[in-house]
Amino acid sequence: MRRFARAVLFACVLVTGVAVAAPADASTSLGTPGHQRVAAVTATSFTVSTDRAAGARSYRLFASTTYSDVWLDNLTAGHHSTALRVARATAPRLTIAGLRYGTATWFVRMEAVAGARHRYASTIVRLGLRPSTPSTLRAHSSAAGTWLTWDGVASTGYDVQQATDAAMTRDVRTYAVRAFRSAAQQFTPPARTVGRTYYWRVRAWNNGTRSGWTTPAHATVRTRLGHLRLMTYNLLNLNNTAEPDGTPIAPWSQRAAPAATVVLQHRPDVIGVEEGAEFVDAGRTTRQVQSFVAALDAQGGHFALADTATPFTTDTLGRYSGNYIAYDTTAVEQVGSGGYWTLDDDTSCGHNAVFAEFHRLDSPVSFLYVVTHAPNLGTDANRRDETARLIALGSAEAAQLHVPVVYGGDFNSYPQWGAHPVDGPQVAMAAADIADDETVALTRTNAAYNTINEYRNPPARFGTHIDYLWLPPGVAGTSWDNQLVLTGAGRFPGVPPSDHNPVSGDVWIPFA
Numbered sequence: 001m002r003r004f005a006r007a008v009l010f011a012c013v014l015v016t017g018v019a020v021a022a023p024a025d026a027s028t029s030l031g032t033p034g035h036q037r038v039a040a041v042t043a044t045s046f047t048v049s050t051d052r053a054a055g056a057r058s059y060r061l062f063a064s065t066t067y068s069d070v071w072l073d074n075l076t077a078g079h080h081s082t083a084l085r086v087a088r089a090t091a092p093r094l095t096i097a098g099l100r101y102g103t104a105t106w107f108v109r110m111e112a113v114a115g116a117r118h119r120y121a122s123t124i125v126r127l128g129l130r131p132s133t134p135s136t137l138r139a140h141s142s143a144a145g146t147w148l149t150w151d152g153v154a155s156t157g158y159d160v161q162q163a164t165d166a167a168m169t170r171d172v173r174t175y176a177v178r179a180f181r182s183a184a185q186q187f188t189p190p191a192r193t194v195g196r197t198y199y200w201r202v203r204a205w206n207n208g209t210r211s212g213w214t215t216p217a218h219a220t221v222r223t224r225l226g227h228l229r230l231m232t233y234n235l236l237n238l239n240n241t242a243e244p245d246g247t248p249i250a251p252w253s254q255r256a257a258p259a260a261t262v263v264l265q266h267r268p269d270v271i272g273v274e275e276g277a278e279f280v281d282a283g284r285t286t287r288q289v290q291s292f293v294a295a296l297d298a299q300g301g302h303f304a305l306a307d308t309a310t311p312f313t314t315d316t317l318g319r320y321s322g323n324y325i326a327y328d329t330t331a332v333e334q335v336g337s338g339g340y341w342t343l344d345d346d347t348s349c350g351h352n353a354v355f356a357e358f359h360r361l362d363s364p365v366s367f368l369y370v371v372t373h374a375p376n377l378g379t380d381a382n383r384r385d386e387t388a389r390l391i392a393l394g395s396a397e398a399a400q401l402h403v404p405v406v407y408g409g410d411f412n413s414y415p416q417w418g419a420h421p422v423d424g425p426q427v428a429m430a431a432a433d434i435a436d437d438e439t440v441a442l443t444r445t446n447a448a449y450n451t452i453n454e455y456r457n458p459p460a461r462f463g464t465h466i467d468y469l470w471l472p473p474g475v476a477g478t479s480w481d482n483q484l485v486l487t488g489a490g491r492f493p494g495v496p497p498s499d500h501n502p503v504s505g506d507v508w509i510p511f512a
Contacts, residue, residue: 030055033092033110033121041130041209045097046106048125052092053112060111061087061094065104070124075109101129103156103182105207128207131155134185137202139219144404145474145510146221147188149433150202150214154182157205157439162189166199166216178205179439180414180463182426186433187440190476190508192221225476225508226365228332231268231483232408232467234373234500235259236455237275237322238288243455243499250495252280252288259497260295262485266504269331270358271303272371272408274500277322289324302330308338308354321352323371323409332358335366335401341393343372343386351375353390353409357401365509367475368405370394374425376412383413384424391432395472404509407434407470410500414466429470437469437477437505446482446501455499458491459484467503476508 031054040047048061062070062084069080087094092110108125111118134152148160157178164171173191177183192198199218204211238252263271276289289305296303306325327334338356353372359365372390374383390407398405411425429436438444451467453459471477483502487493 030112030114030117030119032119033059033112036108036110036121036123036125038125038127039093040095041127043101043130043132044099045095046108046127046129047093047095048108048110049093050110050121053119055114056092056112057115058088058090058113059092059094060113061096061108062111063087063096063106063108065106067107067124070107070109072120075111075120099129101131101153103128103154103206126207128156128209130209131204131206131211133212134158134202134204134214137200137214137217139198139200139217140473141219141222143223143510143512145188145223146192146219147186147473148200148202148217149186149473151185152204155204155206155211156180157183158185158187159203159205159210160187160189161201161213162191163199163216164196166218168199168201168216175440175442176205177435177439179436182430183439184430184433184435186435186473188435188471188474188476190225190442190478194221194224196221223474223510223512226360226363226511228270228360228365228367228507228509229266229268229504230270230272230369230406230408230469230507231263231266231502231504232272232274232371232410232469233259233263233502234274234410234467234498235276235288235292236498236500238278238280245454247455249455249499252291254495255497256291256295257299258485258492258494259292260299260301262483262497263502264296264299264301265485266481266483266502267328268502268504269328269360270369271326271502272369273324273326274371274373274410275322276324289322289326293326296326302328304329306334306338306354306356306358308340308356323352323354323373325354325356325369325371327358330361332360335359341390343389344375344382351386353393355394355397357403364511366403366511367509368394368398368401368403370397370405370407372407372409372411374409374411374413380422380424382424384422384428387411387425387428388431391428391434395432404475405472406475406507408468410467412466414464425468432472434470434472435477437471437507438465438480440471440477441480441505442478444480446484447480449482449484449501451482451501451503453484453496453499453501455496457496458486458489459496459501465503467500469503469505469507471507474510477505478508479506481505
């Protein structure tokens with residue numbers, strides 16, 4: 001357990017000095033604060049109340065954006081970060097004020113005090129500061145699709161309500177957009193009919209605290225939507241024999257078949273593949289990605305590798321340039337030739353992206369799929385700028401082809417994961433009004449599991465997601481699935497196929 005500087009307590013202040021909690025007492029004459037509840041929230045303050053505890057003379061409210069600050073052991077020992085705030089009062093209704101609005105979750109616990117005796121509430125309350133009502137809601141409808149955009153402060157989600165009348169009373173449907181840190185201010189409604197006029201309104205959602213609704217905006221739908229199931233899968237380079245913590249990795253010869261099994265259970269139409277460049281044979285003629293496609297076909301698949309002009313005969317491809325696209329030849333066909341771009345300034349890192357256009361065989365749906373593997377290197381600003389470059393290149397290519405674009409891949413990016421406290425790729429995507437499929441999907445499967453399982457068995461359940469499908473305005477997402485094949489005990493049935501799980505989504509592409 002990490003030890004922090006000790007602190008002196010003042011009512012509703014940042015804590016810096018002596019121990020936070022009085023010594024524990026074994027007496028049972030002091031009651032426990034019960035039924036903690038959020039009584040009020042503003043953009044800069046919140047009030048929490050509790051039932052009066054028997055024998056209590058005063059109360060303290062501990063609140064922090066650092067979860068461990070309000071763990072019982074840390075409160076008792078006085079260990080905390082600089083984020084801890086404390087309020088004190090004689091009544092069981094306390095306010096923490098003077099805060100700066102942000103999207104971080106506040107973790108709150110009440111304490112009852114009677115002299116040297118004290119008792120903490122048994123549960124932790126979670127809440128967010130109140131966001132302002134979004135502004136400038138706009139409904140867009142064109143040959144590129146139907147979508148909404150708006151402005152306003154950052155929040156961890158939005159409620160988007162749809163109706164067929166301005167009073168928002170007929171055919172009402174509400175979509176929940178949810179994110180960990182900050183959601184894009186764009187949404188493409190998946191349920192609508194061509195030629196019909198719809199009304200939409202939006203309210204912000206910040207860790208459970210909602211704003212007011214916007215004034216409705218309306219538009220008449222001009223395009224239909226066609227379905228595709230897309231996937232991204234980091235295979236894990238076959239030359240890796242152990243994770244950074246020493247966890248041994250099974251050879252690719254044992255992992256290829258399980259990798260194909262988990263993919264085929266969800267029948268993707270197109271798969272973005274990362275870390276597929278290593279050779280599997282001594283003659284250096286077959287790469288890992290080719291072996292993966294062969295494993296898919298051996299289990300009944302009908303997959304081919306897209307032509308992305310990525311060389312198969314050189315040895316210069318590295319971890320961040322081993323990107324490919326595989327597709328089900330019974331569902332889609334590649335249109336023309338694809339290609340690849342180098343995204344970083346230091347070409348020795350090899351950060352690239354591959355792209356190819358696909359057309360669905362049974363409908364007029366066409367789209368451009370762009371796949372990348374962002375290095376877990378460089379500064380947050382580097383990663384943001386490289387993602388912005390990816391967006392610029394993808395948007396230009398899609399505009400030239402007159403098709404929508406979807407981005408997929410391992411972006412090595414999550415606000416509370418690894419060495420990147422700022423999610424640079426997410427910042428760049430949100431700035432371009434490009435939504436993470438997970439945040440807009442109507443259903444989410446296995447969200448509690450990490451998409452990077454770190455080759456652990458059983459896989460980790462911290463909700464760390466670094467593999468993404470990104471959807472631009474006009475492209476809708478209805479499902480997000482973190483794909484795992486597990487036993488009833490929650491373990492991989494054999495060797496884990498990779499240190500990542502495949503991530504797939506049901507995506508809806510606009511067409512006239």
